[in-house]
Amino acid sequence: MQSIFWLMLATLLMFLSMGWFALSLSAHQKQVNQSAMGHSQGRKPSNFKWVGLSALLLSGICCLQADHPSMAILVWLMLIACSAFSVAMILSFRPWWLKPLMSVFCMFENPANSDSDKG
DSSP: OHHHHHHHHHHHHHHHHHHHHHHTSHHHHHHHHHHHHSSOOOOOHHHHHHHHHHHHHHHHHHHHHHSOHHHHHHHHHHHHHHHHHHHHHHHHHOGGGGHHHHHHHHHHOOHHHHHHHHO
16 A cells, blocks of 8 residues: 555656756746736746656655665656656647646745846
8 A cells, every 4th residue: 555655656756856857947837827817927947857866766665664765766667658658649739738837936035136137
């Protein structure tokens, strides 16, 4: 029962990771923003890359908690492939579904820093 929890958490973290990696590209940020709001407002791509990398590594740790290392690596690699495919299909057909991943950074963004970036 505990391994199911770890695998579900690994799947969620991997999907979030691939979503943040996709949003680290300005073209995908524009695609998500334009479909959701009608105009584009970009965020710093490096933020998405670091958070995506953190979620990717945490997903690997969750896989290691669920199974022995040889099986965990296999599951982790399959999660990478499935999550990347899923995010690609979402970007193709329903890009506004990734809007909540961008809004995570709005909660932690310092208003003073965002004003200085515009100027």
